[in-house]
Amino acid sequence: MTTTAQRATGPRTTDPSKVLPQETLIAAKPAAAQRVSSGTRNIWRSRLVRLASVAVAIYAWQLLTTHNVRAWLRFDTLPTVTEIVADFRKQLGTETYWLDLTQSLIRILSGFGLAAFVGVTVGIALGRSRWFADILGPLTELARPIPAIALVPVAILLFPSDESGIVFITFAAAFFPIMVSTRHAVRALPTIWEDAVRTLGGSRWDSLTRVVLPGILPGVFSGLSVGIGVAWICVISAEMISGRLGVGYRTWQAYTIVDYPGVFVGMLTIGILGFLTSGAVELLGRRATRWLPREGLSK
Numbered sequence: 001m002t003t004t005a006q007r008a009t010g011p012r013t014t015d016p017s018k019v020l021p022q023e024t025l026i027a028a029k030p031a032a033a034q035r036v037s038s039g040t041r042n043i044w045r046s047r048l049v050r051l052a053s054v055a056v057a058i059y060a061w062q063l064l065t066t067h068n069v070r071a072w073l074r075f076d077t078l079p080t081v082t083e084i085v086a087d088f089r090k091q092l093g094t095e096t097y098w099l100d101l102t103q104s105l106i107r108i109l110s111g112f113g114l115a116a117f118v119g120v121t122v123g124i125a126l127g128r129s130r131w132f133a134d135i136l137g138p139l140t141e142l143a144r145p146i147p148a149i150a151l152v153p154v155a156i157l158l159f160p161s162d163e164s165g166i167v168f169i170t171f172a173a174a175f176f177p178i179m180v181s182t183r184h185a186v187r188a189l190p191t192i193w194e195d196a197v198r199t200l201g202g203s204r205w206d207s208l209t210r211v212v213l214p215g216i217l218p219g220v221f222s223g224l225s226v227g228i229g230v231a232w233i234c235v236i237s238a239e240m241i242s243g244r245l246g247v248g249y250r251t252w253q254a255y256t257i258v259d260y261p262g263v264f265v266g267m268l269t270i271g272i273l274g275f276l277t278s279g280a281v282e283l284l285g286r287r288a289t290r291w292l293p294r295e296g297l298s299k
Contacts, residue, residue, distance in 0.1 A: 065080040072107060084264045086263075093150065108235050111166075111173075112174045118171075121137070123181070127183045129274075170231050173227075178223040178226075181220065189216065217288055221288065221289070231279060247270055251267065
């Protein structure tokens, strides 16, 4: 039984300084600082390894092309790294290069932005509404296996200008990964979460804004990461086929006039743009899901 003295003291404190010995607390501080220092060293070591891997690949390319190595793969027909860098520097000083780059960015941001909005909305509707899934679900499943680049003839016939057609192809490429990922994320949510909100008197809108939308964010951003990559593939392909401006159009034009350094400049530009946009989506996803527990990469 609890004595009167114990009742008078109130609830037991959880202050670590009153529970743990002072020596234990003093010893824990250097251990925490050591873990932070070790994590920082691991991050910098990982960055150095990544930079080294890129440097080794570039150096190997330079060696193989400079010495005209021809062993199954014909490196003697490819431009050297120095030729590509020289052509890249020359193109950076031209207005055409920046015009093409801007045009491709406008197309990818327009198509991807529209696909993100429509894909998330349709994915939530498919995951939460049986009527919507019965009506629109079969249509999306029939259209999903069709490659977006195969829609180029349809876009040419359907839209009045090449520009709107390319944006449509970009939209179609990014829409399905985003929609499918969002739909799966909605269906994977535990029903007990919504039941708890309704038990506390919340409405369907409260369930949507306080449970569904926060709960599906990891799945949504997974779809966005895939969608931005697929969108770049298709927008470049569409520019090569029916474009008038853009990085893809200029890369294909360089190939037709046998300007191989220009071809690799276009490929390098596409890689940089894709890396930056994918990194932006990933960064936005990490900021939007800061409440998730995260673990560092394994050693």
